[in-house]
């Protein structure tokens with residue numbers, strides 16, 4: 646259950662968005678990926694999520710090469726993601742959207758939700774109990790997404806990804822746009838998700854208090870490359886990290 650990324654690089658025309666980036670993520674580990682705007686964090690995640698095709702490098706999940714696989718292929722291998730910007734799919738309710746995620750997962754032919762398919766009510770109850778309750782979404786289960794706050798929509802996007810029962814979860818700025826309190830809650834939810842589902846997490850995030858309290862290990866990127874890796878405490882103390890990032894955060 647490990648992710649191994651080696652020397653991944655991608656250019657957009659003249660821009661070297663990511664340069665020789667490597668990353669290891671162990672089973673049940675929450676790794677924070679931080680760095681200034683434009684550092685290449687989202688591009689890096691896109692490369693290992695089947696959205697962008699790197700120019701060079703290698704990546705494997707549980708020993709299986711994953712570069713070139715589509716997001717759907719990755720989902721079948723247990724890799725899911727959330728998005729930096731969450732759209733409001735106007736008519737869908739929270740339950741509808743999460744069920745879409747669960748249905749994608751059920752097609753993989755296993756999982757705790759698939760056994761409930763065939764009885765709508767039982768599916769709804771199972772989703773409410775196992776996914777919506779930990780994310781404080783039970784009260785809005787039947788509300789259209791467009792009526793929710795931005796913070797609630799971020800939680801719905803996380804519930805949708807979790808409905809796929811991922812073993813590896815990429816979170817791109819799960820706390821961006823949330824209030825201070827919502828952000829701290831989300832950090833706690835991410836840790837409880839890891840404890841409950843036993844998944845590994847790679848989390849891109851700007852809010853340092855949340856990163857520090859949520860992540861087991863932190864990797865710092867600047868100008869497309871890794872400049873530091875360490876525990877949250879080591880990261881906060883590092884002079885170079887403070888200079889390029891924390892100082893201006």
Ligand SMILES: Nc1ncnc2c1ncn2[C@@H]1O[C@H](COP(=O)(O)OP(=O)(O)O)[C@@H](O)[C@H]1O
Nearest residue numbers: 657660662680681682683684685686687688689
């Ligand atoms: N599709 C694209 N086309 C051209 N340049 C891009 C594209 N995506 C990202 N970039 C550039 O790559 C660099 C890294 O961007 P990004 O990965 O979004 O950084 P971060 O997520 O760390 O803020 C930036 O200079 C950005 O302008």
Ligand SMILES: [Mg+2]
Nearest residue numbers: 686687688729
């Ligand atoms: Mg980004």
